[in-house]
Amino acid sequence: MNTEKYLKLLCEQTGPTGFERPGAELAAEAIKPFVDEVRVDTLASVIAVRRADPEAAKAATETQCEGNSNASQVSADRPAMLIAAHLDEVGLVVTGHEDGFLCVGPIGGVDQRVFPDRDLCILTDPPIFGVMSVQPPHVLKAEDMSKAIDMDELRVDIGMTQEEAVAAVPVGTPITYRTEGFRIGKTRYVSKTLDDRACFAALIRAAELLKDRKLPWDVYFVGSTGEERAEGGAPAAAFGTGAKVCLAIDVTQASTPDANPKIHTGIDNHELGGGPVITVGPNITKHVGKRLRELAERDRMPVQIAAAPGRTGTDAWHMHIVREGVASGLISLPLRYMHSPTECVDLGDIELCAQLVAAYALDPGQDVLDCLADCEPLHHAKNAEVEKC
Amino acid sequence: MLKTLETLCALPGVSGSEEAVRGYIKERAVKAGCTARTDLMGNLIVEKKAAGAKAGSSAPTKLPHLMLTAHMDEVGFMVKAINDSGYLRFEPVGGIDPRIAFNRRVWVGENRVPGVTGLKAVHLTPLAERSKIPAWGNMYIDIGARDKKEAEAVVSVGDVAVFDSDFVRFGSGNGFIKAKAIDDRFGCAVMVTLMEEELPMDVTFVFSVQEEVGTRGAFGAAFSVKPDIALILEGTTSADLAKVPGHKKVTRLGEGPVLGFMDAGTIYDRGLFEQLRDLAVEHGIPWQIKGRIAGGTDASAIQRSRQGVRVASISAPVRSIHCPNSVAKVSDIEDGLKLARLFVEAVAAGKIK
Numbered sequence: 001m002n003t004e005k006y007l008k009l010l011c012e013q014t015g016p017t018g019f020e021r022p023g024a025e026l027a028a029e030a031i032k033p034f035v036d037e038v039r040v041d042t043l044a045s046v047i048a049v050r051r052a053d054p055e056a057a058k059a060a061t062e063t064q065c066e067g068n069s070n071a072s073q074v075s076a077d078r079p080a081m082l083i084a085a086h087l088d089e090v091g092l093v094v095t096g097h098e099d100g101f102l103c104v105g106p107i108g109g110v111d112q113r114v115f116p117d118r119d120l121c122i123l124t125d126p127p128i129f130g131v132m133s134v135q136p137p138h139v140l141k142a143e144d145m146s147k148a149i150d151m152d153e154l155r156v157d158i159g160m161t162q163e164e165a166v167a168a169v170p171v172g173t174p175i176t177y178r179t180e181g182f183r184i185g186k187t188r189y190v191s192k193t194l195d196d197r198a199c200f201a202a203l204i205r206a207a208e209l210l211k212d213r214k215l216p217w218d219v220y221f222v223g224s225t226g227e228e229r230a231e232g233g234a235p236a237a238a239f240g241t242g243a244k245v246c247l248a249i250d251v252t253q254a255s256t257p258d259a260n261p262k263i264h265t266g267i268d269n270h271e272l273g274g275g276p277v278i279t280v281g282p283n284i285t286k287h288v289g290k291r292l293r294e295l296a297e298r299d300r301m302p303v304q305i306a307a308a309p310g311r312t313g314t315d316a317w318h319m320h321i322v323r324e325g326v327a328s329g330l331i332s333l334p335l336r337y338m339h340s341p342t343e344c345v346d347l348g349d350i351e352l353c354a355q356l357v358a359a360y361a362l363d364p365g366q367d368v369l370d371c372l373a374d375c376e377p378l379h380h381a382k383n384a385e386v387e388k389c
Numbered sequence: 390m391l392k393t394l395e396t397l398c399a400l401p402g403v404s405g406s407e408e409a410v411r412g413y414i415k416e417r418a419v420k421a422g423c424t425a426r427t428d429l430m431g432n433l434i435v436e437k438k439a440a441g442a443k444a445g446s447s448a449p450t451k452l453p454h455l456m457l458t459a460h461m462d463e464v465g466f467m468v469k470a471i472n473d474s475g476y477l478r479f480e481p482v483g484g485i486d487p488r489i490a491f492n493r494r495v496w497v498g499e500n501r502v503p504g505v506t507g508l509k510a511v512h513l514t515p516l517a518e519r520s521k522i523p524a525w526g527n528m529y530i531d532i533g534a535r536d537k538k539e540a541e542a543v544v545s546v547g548d549v550a551v552f553d554s555d556f557v558r559f560g561s562g563n564g565f566i567k568a569k570a571i572d573d574r575f576g577c578a579v580m581v582t583l584m585e586e587e588l589p590m591d592v593t594f595v596f597s598v599q600e601e602v603g604t605r606g607a608f609g610a611a612f613s614v615k616p617d618i619a620l621i622l623e624g625t626t627s628a629d630l631a632k633v634p635g636h637k638k639v640t641r642l643g644e645g646p647v648l649g650f651m652d653a654g655t656i657y658d659r660g661l662f663e664q665l666r667d668l669a670v671e672h673g674i675p676w677q678i679k680g681r682i683a684g685g686t687d688a689s690a691i692q693r694s695r696q697g698v699r700v701a702s703i704s705a706p707v708r709s710i711h712c713p714n715s716v717a718k719v720s721d722i723e724d725g726l727k728l729a730r731l732f733v734e735a736v737a738a739g740k741i742k
Contacts, residue, residue, distance in 0.1 A: 101631035111511035113522065117489040117712040119557070119567065129559035131567055131714045133630045137486055138683050139637045145487060148520045155631040157708065157716055159560015182494065184503050185533020190494070257476050257529050259509035269513075273535065336531065338510035340492040344531065 001208050003201055003350055006030060007181055007189055010197040014121055014176040016091030016107045020044045020225040020233075023087050027200055027223045034207035035221060041240060045233040046087065046223030049080075049241075050207065050361075052215045079372055080218040081364065082243035083206070083357055084234045084315045085199035085250065086227035089192065090339045092120070092175040100162045101133060101155035102169060108228030112151045114340050120156060121178040124169055129178075130156040177341035187273065187347045194343040196227065198350055199249040199333050205354035210361055217245075219361045224315055234315035238322040244372055245288065245327040245364060248316035249353060251345070252277050252306065252332035270334045273346040275302035276353045277332035283312045283320055287367035288329035295359040301352055306332065324375075327368060331356055390582045390726055391566070391719065394556075397574035397581075401496060401551040403465030404482050404602045407431055410461040410574075414581060414596055421585040423594075432610040433461070433596040439737070440587035455736050456593045456616035457583070457729070458607065458687050459576025459623070460600030463569065464711045466495065466506075466530070466550040471541055475534030477504070480525050482549060483601030487522050489712050495530060498548035504532035552713035564719050565642070571715040572624030573600065575705045579622050579726045586730075589737035600687055604654075607687035611694035618661065618699045618741065619691045620732055621649070622725065624717070625704035626684055636680060640706035642718040645675030646725040649702030654685025655692055660742045661701035668731045674724045677706075703728055 015023030021044040038048040051057040090108035116134035181191030225233030255269040296303040320328040336344040402410040418425040464483035491508035534540035554569035598606035629641040669676040688700040708716040
């Protein structure tokens with residue numbers, strides 16, 4: 001698989017949180033050749049599935065269509081696993097108009113400092129071009145030059161009069177960066193929205209690795225929505241599929257010269273090119289984290305470990321408590337300059353992420369089966385309620 | 390002319406490394422039947438004969454020697470050091486606003502190595518730091534190298550880096566453009582257009598170097614060309630933005646070319662200024678002046694050359710000047726070309742007071 005081709009395809013599509021559907025449809029098409037079924041759900045998440053037994057599933061679907069009320073038992077007899085990477089991206093939203101320029105607010109955690117003189121894509125239909133205006137040094141005081149411009153003060157230049165702007169760009173219109181992806185160095189790729197579509201590319205690659213392989217469980221590949229504002233695409237998908245094990249695949253901070261974890265915030269930084277990061281901590285079911293580490297060791301895969309004492313800030317946090325609770329895991333892709341228009345990943349890390357995901361899907365280990373056996377009665381009772389997907 | 394401007398803006402030409410721009414213009418000059426030479430500073434000096442004149446012959450009546458000037462160089466970065474992890478430390482070449490310097494795609498050195506200027510993620514930035522802009526010395530370019538050795542294989546200290554930016558038409562009626570280096574490929578585009586037209590008199594076109602680091606090229610060019618009159622074609626600051634009060638807008642997009650009467654470097658020839666103004670009024674071309682005595686052009690060097698030169702300037706107002714996403718209005722650019730052409734005609738007709 002040409003990972004770069006998928007990165008370009010996925011990342012250059014616009015899809016800020018709340019406006020993911022066009023991107024979801026594109027992502028669904030991209031993963032389609034490697035799965036048995038794919039659809040886009042109510043919240044615009046992509047739900048793709050590789051059936052453990054495609055023939056049985058097909059038969060079950062057919063009988064279900066004939067009104068057999070026991071059809072959902074097919075999935076209850078066989079637990080499902082869900083692996084999610086989110087498709088939404090950070091951005092801006094139009095909050096007003098002033099002298100023909102657009103006032104904006106943030107969608108997700110953006111850094112106000114990256115916007116002055118930034119080229120932008122205003123998501124009207126069709127989208128229009130805009131550039132964040134910046135007052136030239138000539139009209140400022142010297143001390144202003146070392147100060148960031150507050151989000152409230154930022155104005156987008158769309159080359160229009162006030163009247164034209166009000167008519168062309170309604171309040172509430174979302175805005176994204178308009179970076180084209182490109183390669184730097186031997187193995188690195190720069191683009192907007194690698195958080196988290198680089199991880200969805202890893203899911204496509206994992207699905208490719210699993211193609212024609214026999215799976216122990218049904219495996220759902222989910223392109224989730226709403227992650228940047230913790231708005232529930234992934235937990236909804238976890239609920240809807242009734243998966244018993246949910247892995248989130250998300251990006252994590254990679255070190256840069258100005259961000260040394262020891263000096264800065266205490267957030268773990270990992271090395272770009274150092275391999276996927278496996279998280280351990282209360283948000284991660286012990287046997288999942290342990291199994292991922294075992295598999296990495298077995299396959300001699302370089303991995304990095306992150307210790308998260310609490311919230312992981314990923315879909316794993318939200319999926320963990322779906323229904324009666326699910327077994328949850330997190331694999332992270334190191335990434336530099338998160339939420340900027342020039343995020344940077346290592347292509348080798350993406351491949352390793354995909355391999356680790358595929359290894360887990362093929363063999364989640366005995367511990368998870370033991371745990372599921374322990375909660376068997378409850379497991380069956382709950383699964384009887386699983387909605388038709 | 391917009392097609393020419395688009396091509397010119399795309400070329401890299403940080404001060405001192407104007408080769409690509411010069412090469413492109415020289416080719417067009419030669420094709421247009423002009424003589425072109427490059428002086429020791431790197432200025433491209435193009436001689437265009439009057440229409441109908443035989444090569445080598447001089448004009449029948451004694452006209453002032455007219456020189457048109459635009460600078461080829463643009464602002465950029467220079468690599469100051471390569472650190473142990475393979476990141477490049479840099480400083481600006483020319484005046485760059487540090488507030489726009491990070492998360493930019495750049496091309497480093499003659500091999501055009503792709504890179505990106507870095508800034509740690511917002512999540513890793515303590516709240517108090519989020520309102521501050523890092524100093525130049527703390528910024529860096531990431532070229533994807535794993536270590537110093539890998540970086541040194543493709544980049545050297547002293548290499549210059551240029552912004553990557555495309556050319557976009559946008560706004561109402563597609564009347565606006567955005568690109569890097571509109572300052573001063575606008576002037577270059579006007580001059581390339583004129584040098585390919587039939588002109589009523591001999592004109593010397595000077596495509597100068599190193600304007601952004603102190604009008605260095607213009608000194609020598611003015612000395613060797615010995616003009617009587619020099620018309621400078623430039624890009625000039627506009628703060629024509631929301632919330633900026635009228636007196637602070639400096640210049641306004643769509644209100645026509647900016648005629649130089651005074652800036653931080655030059656008090657322009659009053660007669661020529663009035664001549665330009667009258668030509669604009671006579672031909673219904675909008676014009677404006679800079680509402681702020683600031684900035685400078687090659688005029689400051691040319692005016693002081695030898696026994697002195699009469700100088701005038703026509704500038705396009707540019708928002709986000711010296712930024713990768715500079716914005717200008719098409720009508721101002723086209724009006725700038727019209728007015729420059731009218732000026733040449735006026736000089737040729739002996740109308741200059």
